[in-house]
Each structure stands twice: as structure tokens, then as C-alpha cells.
Amino acid sequence: MNHSTTSLLDGHATGLRSAVATSPSAPITAGVQGPGGYGKTALLAELAHAYRAAGVPVLGATDLDRADEGAVLVDDAHRLDEPVLARLVELARQPGARLLVAYRPGPRPDALAELIGELGAPVLLSALSPEELAMQVGTASADWIRWLHAQTGGVPRYVSRVLSTVEPGVMQLPARALDQFQHDLDQLGEAGQACVTAMAVGATPHPDLLASLLDLDAAAVGAALLAVRAGGLVAANDVLLPIVRAAVLRLTPWERRLRVTRRLVETQLARGGPVLPLVSPLLGAEIALLPEATLAKAFEQAGEEAMLDAPKLAPRLFDAAVSAGAPATSVAARRARAAAVAGELDEALRLADQVIVDAAVPDRELGVQVAASVLAQRGLLERSAEMCRWSVGRLRWPGDRAFAAVGLIGSGRLADADELLNSSDDAGPPTSMTGAAVQLAAGVRESVTGSASIALSTLVRSASLSEPVGRGVLLPDSPASVAALVALHCGELDVAQSTLDRAIDTGTGGPLLHHRHRLLAAWLPLVRGDTVAARAKLPKGEMTARDRLVATAIEAGIASRDNDMAALAAARGQARQVVAEHSVDLFSLLPLGELLIAAARLRDQEWIEPYLTEALALLDRLGNPPLWTSMLTWKRLQASIVLDELDTAQQRAAELAGMAHHNPLAAAMAEAARVWLGILDGRVDQDEAERTARALHAAGLAWDGARLAGQAAIRTADRRAMLALLECARALQGKPPRPRAVGGDENGMLSEREKEVAELVLAGLTYKQVGKRLFISAKTVEHHISRIKQRLGATSREDLLNRLRQLLGQ
Template sequence: MNHPTNPQAASAAGVHAAGLRAAIAAEPAAPVVAGIQGAGGYGKSALLSQLAGIYQAAGIPVSSSPDASRDGAHLVDDAHLLDETSLYALRAIAEKPGARVVVAYRPGPRSHALSELIATLGAPVLLTGLGRDEVARGLPGPASREWIDWLIEQTGGVPRFVGRVTGTIDPSQLGDRTLPRLALEQFRHDFDQLGEHARACVTAMSVGAAPHPEVLASVLELDPGHVAGALASVRSGGLVDDHDMPWPIVRAAAQLLTPLEVRLGIVRRLVDAQLAHGGPVLPLVRPLLGARVALLPEATLSAAFEKGGDEALAEAPELAGRLFDAAVSAGVPESRVAARRARAAAAAGRLDEALRLADRVIVDPAVPDRALGVQVAASVLAHRGLLAQSADLCAWSVDNLRWSGDTAYAAVGLVGTGRLREADELLSSRRESGPPTSLSGAAAKLAGGVRESVTGAATSALSTLVRAAALADPVGPGVMLPDSPAAIAATVALHCGELDVAESSLAKAVESGSGGPLLEVRHRLLAAWVPLMRGDTVTARQALGSVPSELAARDRLLATALHAGIAGRDNDMTALTAIRGQARQAAAEHSPDLFCLLPLGELVVATARLHDQDWLTPYLHEAQALLSALGNPPLWTSMLTWKCLQAAVVVEDMDSAARHAADLGETAHHNPMSAAMAEAARMWLRVLDGQVDQDEAERAARGLHAAGLTWDGARLAGQAAIRTTDRKAMLSLLECARALQGKQPRPRAMSANAGEGELLSDREREVAQLVLAGLTYKQVGKRLFISAKTVEHHIGRIRQRLGCQSREELLDRLRELVGSEA
């Protein structure tokens, strides 16, 4: 008989555990025939115990054995362990009219008699892992959602495993992501019940063996048929997930409770098999790090540690370094992995160690991978702001050690440090080594694009560089380079106002991991430059916040200049003053080159605002000499000249401003940004002289905005507004400045909240409006024909009246009040 004979009883089967409990609790005397299926540890016994309590409370006797002579409810656990006679007897009881039978069993393996019984019981109640709320209710104290998710991940939500952790952990340690040793030791009983073969399978899978009968049979030297049965027992015991992978807590327990020599023997056989077939060994050798075996000479493990280091090198350089160290301890000659250890150290950010190791590799002809040593050293030197030395090393490599991209990166470094003739000679006399690959193609286009940026048109240079970045992206983090095509393409795009191109190139580089972790920070810093140029300091600050605090010299210069740019655009003189020392250090550590002109220009303006320009002057002169050696290429020269003009405006140095405006006029033909800066420079001279033409000022400001210099355009319009004597023109220019910053136009009538606006007198509103436009107290005083001290007095009274505790709070409040006025 394959189906239940009692329709009412059948309706109770197939529902979840809570439904079964509820049905029995609602009518204990009603017939019920149901099966409960769950692997070991999923709560079958607990559910049966709850049902027994319900029946007993209703006065119904409960039997736990297949005894037909006993009345009441038959609640039988572990039916998979019963003999054939008991199973048939239990089936006979279940087929009687009015029977109350609930049987719990594991998913498998099943005998024929058990299968017949299950068919009679019908669709089972399936027990699954605990959810987040269920786990939380069983904790000895409050815990975060993230920690509960971690616990479920470690245990699979298996109730027995969750209980082992929660029952052995101190309530004060909830949140500590370490499995208690006592919880792991409780698995000893589970493993003992499995039998020898099944336990061996769990151990093998816990150290990295695939859960496949043939693989396990080979590694454990067992019969495949025995392994298949053992795996069924492991599944039935609830020790693995749906893919037959042991739960993390099971893996940890197996490694703790299995002697090291047993695990090591299995790992050796697995490693031998993987090495023979070229398969990955990283999952096998990673758990051995830190164990005493990693420090002992061992041929198989030494080869495995070395190969594991190679596998981890691109994605996990810190781990790769530890694996190479273990390989050396296990017998690999130190010289054989020296270059790769240098690369791992560099990618992990340990630049001093990387350079020291790379130098040893380069000078020793007997060491393999010397070309990799050159790549590492050249990359580290570039990151440390020493592009000239990096270029020299790459150029030396062209004649001595060839690697894909050496000629191109030598040329990029030479052009970047003002040595165009040397770069041309190198490019004309040397070809790239090896076959044409994506990497060599990207490097060649990079060199061509950088040269074109100095000698040709901005559009063609940028197009070549973007194609170079596209070729390099698929390479991902697999190589180490002095700089990435994406970074240089973005730098050129920022110099000519193509902010969308810069943003796109950098986003793709970050997504692909181009250049590895060493260049990821550079990509993120340059990406923060895009919102900075647009005047979006909130986004720029957020982007900067994702960057680590410990940076190489090149990245530190970028980060410091970004901080300065944000502070300057926010009129935050306190923050600007605070980074003065950082700026000096960053500039001192970095030799000027083409690719650091953006941050240098930002520091030029920042030091002008601080009236502390003298220390930066020598670096500025070096950069200008470099540009002069390259023939003052407009693409690279214009932005630095523009920043020098802005610095002259800040200190109101008319002679310097006029000189920089003239220089910008000579480069106006090169690209739209240069043209916009040249027109705006002429307007600045008139603004400084008090000759403000509203239409011309707005046209120049909007031209800067269109060229990508949004904040600069808004500043020009705002400064023109406060220097004109025509109130109508002033209001129009202020609205222009607001529009360029993406702000809504201010209504021409008082807002409905006029009572707040009346907190300020007419004079205070004028002072507030000019302060919000960016004027200093001295400039506001000159504009309103009052002293700076009087302006300060007005601001003090406003702050007191509005109850503002900080300058930032005051400015926000003033924007609310004054922003509604005409």
C-alpha cells in the first residue's frame, strides 16, 4: 500500500513544523499520520518531544515504539535506525483507521522497508535551518544583525550547531567572530557516530578535497562504493550543505579534532594530485600557514606553497607573501621566489621592502625573474614620486632585460619628466619585446598618447589613451606597472575638461582591478578629482574618505591637494591651515612631473589663500622648467597657468595676473577648456580693476562651466557680482553663480517664512550675502565702505542671534535666510 488510507490523517502531512504542532494542539484526539524528515541536528527529536507534551497534556498516552498493542499516539524517532520488522509493524499501525502516528527519520540512506513506511506516511514535514529571528530568540543576550548572519553562515542554521555556539559562548562575547573551542569539541560524538570511512571523508573535504566519490576514494585509498555510502551518511548527519560542502563549523571541528599528521597526509596526496594535473592548490595550503609543518623542509609542500603564492599574488598579495615565505622555509631556494616576494610586498603596500628585494634581484644575474624585479622597482619608484628614476630603470631594462611594456613605460617616464628627445630616440630605435598582447598593445598606445599630448591635439591624444585603457582593463590585477593607462587617460581628460571621459575610464579601471591594489588607490583619488572640479565637495569628500590613510608619495600628494581643494571651495580656512604641514611634506617627497601638475596647481591656490607661497615657489619653478623643456604644451601648461592666475587673484597681484592671462591667451586655440580659461582670464583682469560688464562676465563664467570648471565659473560670477556697483547686475551675477553651482534660483519676493528673514537688518543681509559669495571681511568692508572690524561685529551679532555654534552652521543658516531674498 503506497498511500495513506485516512484522508483526514493525510491532510496533516506535508506542512511545516509549526503547522503540525498547531493542528495537533487544536484537536489532539483527531487522527494524524505524518512523517518528519530532517538531517541530524535539525530538531526532529525536539519536535517529537513538543508533540508528546501536547498529547500528554490532553490525557492521551504516548508510545515511542512500534507496539500495536498500545493505544494513544505513536511518536517514533530515528526510524532510519529501526530493523525491518519494526518498520513493517509501524506501517501497519499507520494504516489503521484513526491512527495517531508521527515518525521522524533522516533523508537517507533508506532501506526498502523504510521507503514503504514513508510512502504510507505521505509528504513529510521538512525541517530546515533556523532563520535570523529564530536564532536571535535563542541567544543569551542581544547581538547585531551582522553577527547573527555570520553565525548562520558558519552553522548553516542547523539548530544543533547553533545551540553549540550559543550554549558555549559568553554573553559578553556576542559579536566575536570566533567559534568557541568547546563548541567545536562537541563534534567529537558526531564524528564517532559516522564510522571510519565517513569520518575520513569529512576530514578530507575539510582540508580541501572535492566532495566527489572518485576523488575521495583516490585520496583516502578507499573503494568508491564505500565512499558513496559514507557520503550518504555524512549528508544524513547534517554536516554538509546542498553542494556537499562541510559547513564552516564542521570544517573547523574536523581540523581541530583530527591529528595534524592525518590531515597532512591527506593534504600531501591532494597536493600531489593537483600539481600533477595543474589544478589550484591555494585552498589546500592556506590552512597550513602558521602550523609547524610550514617551517619544515618538505618537497611536496614547498612546491605547493610556491604555487599557492602564485595563485594568491594578484588578488591577495599579503597572503602570497606569507606563502612564499613558507615555501622558502619548506626548502624552495630564496632566490627563486625573490622577485615574486618583491611584487607581493609592493602590491601589499610595503614599498620599502619591495624595493629592497627588487634591487637584490636586479643586481644578481643568477636570480630568475630579473625582469619582474625591474617592473616592481620601476613601479615602486613611480609611486614614490620618482618618475625620472623609474624611467631610467625602464630604459636600462630595454637594453638588458626585456619585458612587455618596458620601452613604452620608459618613454612615458621620459616624456613625463621633460625628456622628449630621449623618448623619441628610444621609441624609434627599440621595439616591444615578445608577441603583440593586450598588455604590450596598451603600453604602446599609452606611450603614443602621452607623446601626442605634448606634441599634438588634445582630442587625438585623449582618444589614443582611452583606447590604451580599454586594452589594459582585461589584464586586470595580473601585472604591476608604474602607472595605468586609465590613470594617465583620466589625467589628460581632466586637463582638457573631458570630465565624463575621466569618470568612465576610472570607473572601468576600478571595476576591473587594473594594475592591482597598488594602482586602485590612485584610480580612486583621481576619481575624486572629477566632483572637485565640478564644485561638488560633498561627493569629493566622500570619495576621499574611502582611501586609506597610509599612502605612497604620489598618492599622498594627490590626497593632500584634494583636501586643500575641498577646504578652499568650502571656504574652510581652519581645514586649509591644518593641512599646511602635510602639503609641505607631500611636495618635498615628490619630484615634479607632468602627471602631478593637477595637485601642484591646487596647492598653488591653497598657499596663496594662506599667504604662504614662498616654500612652494621652487617646486612651481621646477614644473615650469619641465614644461618649458617640452615646449610649453598647451594641454599641460594651461591648467597650471590657470591656477597661478587664481593665486594671483587671491592676493590681488595685478602684474602676475596680467602675465598669466597673456600666457593663457597664447594657448586658447588648443582645446575648449584652454579657450574658456583664456576668456575668463581676460574677464578676471577687468573684475580686479572694478570694470564689470554683466553680459561678458556671465558669458565667461558659463564658458568655464561648459569646459568642466564649474566651481571656477561660479566663483568668477560671484566675484564679479560683489565688485560691480550696479545692484541689478550684482543680483543677476549672483543668480548666475547659483545656477552654475546647480542651485535653484532665488525667488524675487519674500518667502512665506518671512518672519525668519526679518531676523536680519538690511545691512546685515548685505553683509551676509557678500560673505556667502566668498568675500573676506576686508573685501566686504571695502564693498560696503565700512571697516573689516565692523563686518566682524555684524557677523558676531548674527551668529549670536541665530544661535550658531560654528562657522559652518552659521553659513548654512545664512543660506536659508538670505537665499530667499532678491
């Protein structure tokens, strides 16, 4: 008999248990079917106990001469010889017989099939569900229950092996549990062991494939697979259960595994099939370091496959190919690309430089593409452009001329870009990538020389054309990200959103541009003033210099909008470092503008002034294109407002007025600048302020519109206008209207003056600003706040602000 595993209940066996327990003397014939480890022996043991408790003798297959004296319980009927099975058939046909027989699904001799026919429909044992497993294990976490079920498939025997050798919560298969599979593997025979070894290293469980791979007869493989299924070693799809696979790999000698792996790799290479799952387990093993032509070729191909799905693995696979005998020069360019995709930018640039200068290395153009892409990621756009420009006419790759032009324009060198674009030679056939790159360059050029709508339309088409290329290409930047930047600069947030969503879905640009698209997607809720969504969308993990610049600017923008000065100061510290690492270019103006406002709020502008000067010089070299210049000018205006620099604000407003003709957002910003000047001068027209704030909102600057309305509210002397403008600001931020009857009015908790002070403090004003607005001293404001805090029972400033927001309906 099989070794008992566990006494776990199974719903299909409940009726059989009940029948034996309630009427142990009644005739009964039944079969119990289940793969190995599913609990057949345990069930028969329970039934035997029930019979003995009722005084009924329990007999086995060797006691058939005395079958009429008690109940006959037979385990592992699939192992019995034909004479014994024939006698069991006779017993099953006798009236009054009590016969219970357990057996595996197959293989099945004819005599057993006849016996099953006499026993009738069997009790079918199944694996444990996660819920049943949870009941058996007890207090373990849901995550660990899911892990245990995934590893064991819920097979009771395997569950028991794990539970007996490891504490719940440890997500690691213990060696002692795996060693217990030796008996199961020995029972499979030579052909069965060969089949599970092949399946463990990655072979598809198809009889013809396994027969060819293992030099076995197809019939023998078919029988072996039946035994594997009957042994409970595979899931419903014939794939080895994870615990079984781990046991096979542990218990099979490595030379046998290597022999099967080599044959399987040869088969896959001949068929053009994937080899990554076959050779990745060999990484780190001594056999991977041995000279082996087949493995060398397999590691090379696996490196290519891993580039998309397992980028961190790709460099190791190419290194393993060299260790296995592949010439280092044959994989050098792809090794550089793999390093870039894996985020190892220093290594990628080092390897790419070696590839570019070595004429003996194949795929040198790939080395140029890697270097150009890495340089752009590190915030060195002009150097990236020069690399692309150098490759034109020397080491051509799809899109090199276009990406060179984009980088040159982004660095303020329009004439050089035009000269390059007007040259006549090309980079080969007009593929999707070359077409997308050409449109990208045309769209960027149009953005600095012509129409915003034409530029955006061209860039969106470029992004759409590049989508089929997906993750398989390395780029200095993606058409989608450039299109999104242009859309943000002209207020087309919906276009930016849809373009970025498609880029994220298709994985355009591969892992190297993964963060780029997500960071720009996080910028969209920041512009709308939704700091919660912006923070939630910020990607995690290590970032390149270009991505860190955008991420830091978003963090600064969130802190500024939330009026969190501590977080703003922390972002300032990060910004000083990342801005120093990143050269100023056209595509970094958006984060630069946000950091400019953060510096103004902290009264610490000196560190950012040199970079602003560079940005203004770059725009001047390009003729101050309105699409790119207007947004930075608007941010400079906001910084002037923060610093109460009226003269400077007037200059910025005049500059915006000169660009109002270019696009609707520029027009909205120009009008808003004019209204801001009036607000700063103490002239607040409620209708004009509301109309202008809503225009900014409609043009894509929702937060800026709300801020204009809010600042107009706190600077007007008309209380009714102040409340109306505050409601307008709330509406533009997507907040519900403030209740007319609030707790303070009903209960008299706050006086009218205290409510005025509270509203202005909640609006973000300092005590000095509140005092100036209400014609009282800052010390008096402080006294008011102290009394309010005491009256409301607030324990801290944060608690006070939260209570005031609730009390005043903000």
C-alpha cells in the same frame, strides 16, 4: 533517542502539533523527516508532552505489544532493525493507530522505505531562517544574527551549541561548541570521517574525486556522503557548514589532515587547478616549516594565485615555499612582486635590487619591472624611467622601452625619449601589453608636441587595449590614469570619467594602482565643485607617495572650495611633507596647481615656490606644451587673484592668451583671464561675466566658472547685477534659484544693509573686504554681524552662517 536540542517552532510542524493538541485520542499516523540536529527529537518530546497532558500513554518501539493502549512515538527509525520496522508497518496499517515516526533522509533500508510509504507525506523539518533565529535569540544585533546564521546554517542543534557557550555579540566560534561535534563525527564511521576531513581541507564533495583521493571504494564514498547529508553537516550545495568545518579541523589530528592535504594538492597540481584554498590554512602551522617538495611547489603556485585575490597573503606564501624547501632564488623575483602588490614598497625595492644584480636569479626582468613600478609609486619618475631604460637591451619585459619613454618625457627629457623610441630592437611578440605601452608613449609624446585631441584619442585606445590584461600586470603607471590626466588638462571630463570607470572595473594595474584610479575619479567632482562627492570618493587606507600627493591636493581643494580655513591649514601641513617626498614631473602638475592656490589662500607661498620653479623649468625643457602648461598657468593666475597681485595676474593672462589656440579649455581659460583682469580693476560687465563663467563651466571648469561669477557679483556696484551674477554662480554650482521673497524681506528681520553684509560674508569675503566693497569700515561690518547674530539667536559663527544661508535662500 537523540539528545534534545531545542524546542524551536517550525512552520511545517504546526499542523501536527495542532492535530495532537486538539484531538489526542484521534487516530493519526505521520512521519517526521529531517537531518540530524533539525529538531526531530525536540518535536517528538513536545508531542509526547501534549499526549501525557491529555492522559494518553506514550509508548516507544519496545512497547508495540501495547500499541492499542496509547500513542506510539518512535525516534531515529533509520537506526531500527528490520523486524521492528516490519512491526511498525503492521501498526501503521491498523485502523485507529496513533503512530508518529521520526527519521533522517537517508541512508534508508528497504523496510523503512515501506514504513514511510504507509505513513504518507512526511512533516519536513527545515533549518531556521535569519528571522526565526532573531526571534529565538532576542536582543542580539542584526550583524551578529547574520553571522550566527552563516556559521550554523540555522541548524537548531548547532545554534544551541553556540548559544550555550558564548555571549551574543561575540563573533567567534567557541572551542567548547566545536568539541561537541566529536559525537557527530564518530557516528559517520571511518569512511565518513575521511570524507569530511577531505572536504574540510578543500576537496570538492564529488564521489569519484573523494574515492580517488582517499583510496576508498566509490560505493563506500557515496554511502558516506549520504550519511554526511543526513547528519545535517552540510549546506544545500554539499559544502560543510562553517561551524562543522571548524570542528573537523580542530578534532582531526594534524598528520591526518596533512596526508589528505598532500594528496589533494598533488591532484590539483596535476590538473592545473587552484591550490590557494588548500594551503593557505597551513600558514603559521609547524607543518608548513617542514621540508616537503609537494608543499613547496603548492606554496609557490598559491603565491601566484594570491597575487590578485589576496595580495597581503602572497609574500607569506612565497616565504612558506622557501621554508618547505624551494630554493630562495627561484622565488626571489616573484617575492619582490608580491611585496609590491601587498603594498610593502620598501621590501619590494630591496628584494628587486637583489634580484637585478644577481645573474643566478631567474626572472630578473620581473625584478626590473617591480623596481620601476615601485619607484614611480614613490614619486621618483625619473629614476623609474632610468630603470626601464637600462633594462632595454639587457633584461627585456613587455613595454619596457615605452614606459622608459613615458618617464623620460614626464621628467622633461623629450630628446632622450625620442632617441630611445627611434632605436630598432623590440621586446618580443606584439602582445596587448606591448601594444598598449607603445600607444601610451605615442600619446604622451603627442600631448607635449602636437594635438590635444590626437593625444587623448591615442591614450584612450591604449587604456582600452590594456583592459584585458586587467589586474595581472605590474606597471609604473596605467594608460587609463595618464589618459584621465590629459582629459582633465583639456576639459574632457566625460572621457576621463568613462576611462577611469573601466580601469576600476577591470582592476587594471592590480592593487598597486588601485588608489591611483580612484583618486583621479575623486578629482572629477572636485573640478565640478561637488565637494561632498569628492570627499566621498576619496579612498581609504595606506597610500604611496604619489597617491598621497593627489589625495592631499584633493583635501586642500575641498577645504578651499568649502572655505574651511582650519581644514586648509591642516592640508597644508600634510602637503609640505608629501611634496618634499615627491619629485616634480609632468603628471604631478595638477595637484601642484591645487596646492599653489591653497598656499596663496593661507598667505604661505614660500614653501611651495621651489617646486613651482622646478615645474616651470620642466615645462620649459619640453617647450612649454600648451596642454600641460595652460592649466598650471591658470592655477597661478588664481593664486595671483587670491593675493590681489594685479601685475602678476596680467602676466599670467598674457601667457594664457598665447596658448588659447591649442584646445577649447585653453581658449576658455584665456578669455576668462581677460575678464578676471577687468573684475580686479573694478570693471564688471554683467553679460560678459556671465557668458565667460558659463564658457568655463562648459569647458570643464564648473567651479572656476561659478567663482568668476561670484567674485564679479561682489565687486560690482550695481545691486541688480550683483544679484543676477550670484544667481548665475548658484546655477553653475547646480543649486536651485534663490526665492525672490525670502524670510528677511517678509518679516523685516534684516535691514537692506544687513542683507548686503550677510550676502558678502556668505560669499567668503573678510570683514575688511566687505567694508571696502560697501564703503564702510571693517569695525562697522563687525557690528552688523554682531547684531545679526543676536537677532537670529545664533550660538556660534557656524550656526550664524547656516541660519543666514537658510534665511537668504543660499
